[in-house]
Amino acid sequence: MLELCMLASGSSGNAVYVATEKARILIDAGLSGKRLAKALAEIGADAAALDALLLSHDHLDHTCGASVLAKRYHLPVYATQPTWNAAGKQLDSLPTVLRHFFAAGDKIVFADLEVETFPVPHDAAGPVGFVLRQGDRAAALVTDxxxxxxxxxxxxxxxxxxxxxxxxxxxxxxxxxxxxxxxxxxxxxxxxxxxxxxxxxxxxxxxxxxxxxxxxxxxxxxxxxxxxxxxxxxxxxxxxxxxxxxxxxxxxxxxxxxxxxxxx
Ligand SMILES: [Zn+2]
Ligand SMILES: [Zn+2]
Structure with a gap:
């Protein structure tokens, strides 16, 4: 099973919920931590059950709720080094234990969910798009x-x-x-x-x-x-x-x- 659900989309905030039988992740967190948790609850998901948060790039409409959500639910956050650098004080308060790095082009695996990343041309630092795979199912997320x-x-x-x-x-x-x-x-x-x-x-x-x-x-x-x-x-x-x-x-x-x- 591969499930995607848009939680919000546009310059006022972006977040996408992705789930398989064994993994649940969030891609981008461009709403407040409170609104993200509420949006997840509305679709029957639970912020506390997330395995990770992945960030596509540092723009605020993708990151503004990342820090609050990650700290509240002890959520590992994955981003490219340029994204970590550019996000600056947005993500500064995150403890080291929650910081994970990938390079554009890397594949990240969460149980039965494979996340392929690829670089995209956008005026941010190290922005990426994603292909999500579970078994032989595949879906892409490419914005910005x-x-x-x-x-x-x-x-x-x-x-x-x-x-x-x-x-x-x-x-x-x-x-x-x-x-x-x-x-x-x-x-x-x-x-x-x-x-x-x-x-x-x-x-x-x-x-x-x-x-x-x-x-x-x-x-x-x-x-x-x-x-x-x-x-x-x-x-x-x-x-x-x-x-x-x-x-x-x-x-x-x-x-x-x-x-x-x-x-x-
Ligand atoms: Zn955007
Ligand atoms: Zn952007």
């Missing part, structure tokens, strides 16, 4: 990246489930009220994926075994759930992939648990 490199494309093959960033609609971003430097940052090679870029990537990685796609980390300012869904589903249909029949495409909710995926 400015572009999909050929290397990432290679990591995202033969998946049952894909959680991918669909951050912004390019027209909404460029016609919107953000200042020019911020528009450039978001749309740049180390910013965030647009709906079109997510669609382009999906047309290349969806295989006959892919059943679930979750669109994540949508911008509140420069995207709409319906627009992301319409843009991406119509691109998939043009590519001969029929959402709804062969594949379930959903948008992760911003503030509450959503998009539970279960591969039994």
């Amino acid at each position: 990246l400015g572009c999909v490199t050929p290397y990432i494309m290679g990591c995202l093959q033969n998946l049952d489930g894909i959680v991918i960033e669909a951050n912004h609609d390019e027209k909404m971003l460029f016609n919107g009220r953000y200042p020019w430097p911020l528009k450039k940052r978001i749309s740049g090679k180390t910013g965030h994926l647009s709906n079109d870029m997510a669609a382009e990537c999906l047309t290349k990685i969806i295989s006959p075994r892919t059943k679930q796609v979750v669109l994540a980390h949508l911008s509140a300012e420069n995207n709409l759930p319906s627009l992301a869904l319409d843009t991406i589903c119509s691109r998939l249909e043009t590519a001969g992939i029929t959402p709804g029949r062969q594949i379930n495409v959903r948008v992760a909710a911003r503030h509450e648990p959503s998009c539970r995926i279960l591969f039994a």
